[in-house]
Amino acid sequence: MSAIHPPFVADAGSALVPLPYRVQRFVCDTDDTFTLTLAPQSGGEALPFAPGQFNMLYAFPSGDVPISVSGPAARREVLIHTIRAVGPVTRALAQLRRGDTVLVRGPFGKPWPVAQAEGHDVVLIAGGIGLAPLRPVLYHILAKRKRFGRLCLLYGARTPGDVLYRRELEKWRGRLDVQVEVTVDRGDSDWHGEVGVVTQLLERAQLDPARTVAMVCGPEVMMHFSRLALTKRGVPESQIFVSMERNMKCGVGSCGHCQLGPFFICKDGPVFDYPRIAPVFSTKEL
């Protein structure tokens, strides 16, 4: 597997200059997660991005946060971000209404290796809000379905109420060319799906391990166990990609907020092939 494809990266001039966007649509996905559809206030096309990249979203006066793009890269007129309201800035973003203005800076970071995955089976393993950064990959592969081998989405959530994009999951599951498996850590009486951890789903994934590219996004512990399960299934480590999360700020590797060992997650990541990040992956307190 070759190196990650060169991403779309904000040029030096625009990297630090936020652009105004208008909230075109606000959707509550779960009790604490929502999706914003943003259109450039000036009209025209939104910032082009590659699946896996993120933008800095500003909510005045609270500040800014790095949020992965969760919409299709082919849809040029808008940017779609799925956000979990867990801190002051994301909670301020949760107060936005249609027509409000948000400032956007980006896109930043290295994307998922979608071009390199062509001709391979692809397994996407997502945990919790980690499905959002992987959704653009799914859109991309479904739009160019013949270029890829088998496609498998494995998704784990906390409870049935925390399952993101439920309608889309049902739609994808109805297709004959995608295997979609969803599990929750805790079921309830209305849940008739799987209960268990996401790594268990991998045992059921229909793929050829040697020619599989795996993209994993979720809490680091979940990614760690997913990597172990993938290795056990025979997927080469060089074909396993993870998306790291740290406190990104500048987005261009200057401020150092997101440093992880020798890497700046905003610039060198957030997507890494596993062998590259392995020396610092799961290192305590790093």
Next chain:
Amino acid sequence: MNPPVHTLSPQLLSLQFFAGFGPAELQILARHSRQVSWPADVEVIREGQVATEFFLILDGRVRVETHLPGRGEVTLQTLLRGDVLGWSWLTANASFSFSARTLQPTNALVFEGTALLRECEQHPRLGYLLMRRFALVMSDRLRHTRLQLLDLYSPPRSSGPFQALKKR
């Protein structure tokens, strides 16, 4: 009740559960097993029931559940093809710790655990392989349970109380 299987088909032998067993052990396992079919929503085992058997799911889906007062039946785990249901039979005079119910029509192999324990006394290699197999099943379940207990997808502690978003 279906008769014992006697021989295990190549299709059955492809299940991970049978990996490592030699022909002699497989013959004993086959002798003490039979195939069963359950429709959906059937209680396969009940919490507290004396455990003398274990099950290997061939197809379909089974949920392991327990009853919590005020919450009803709570699903702890779902089992599919290749998964083992029940290990309480390993300890003599034990009872099942949880109940299990089919979520859809399910086929399974039922193994007579009590008879197999007697066979293990006579055939130490069978006992060794069977114990190793169940140690793997139990360690997998323990690891998965620990991961579930970690509550990996919960909000960060620092996030504090939050009023749920209202649907708009």
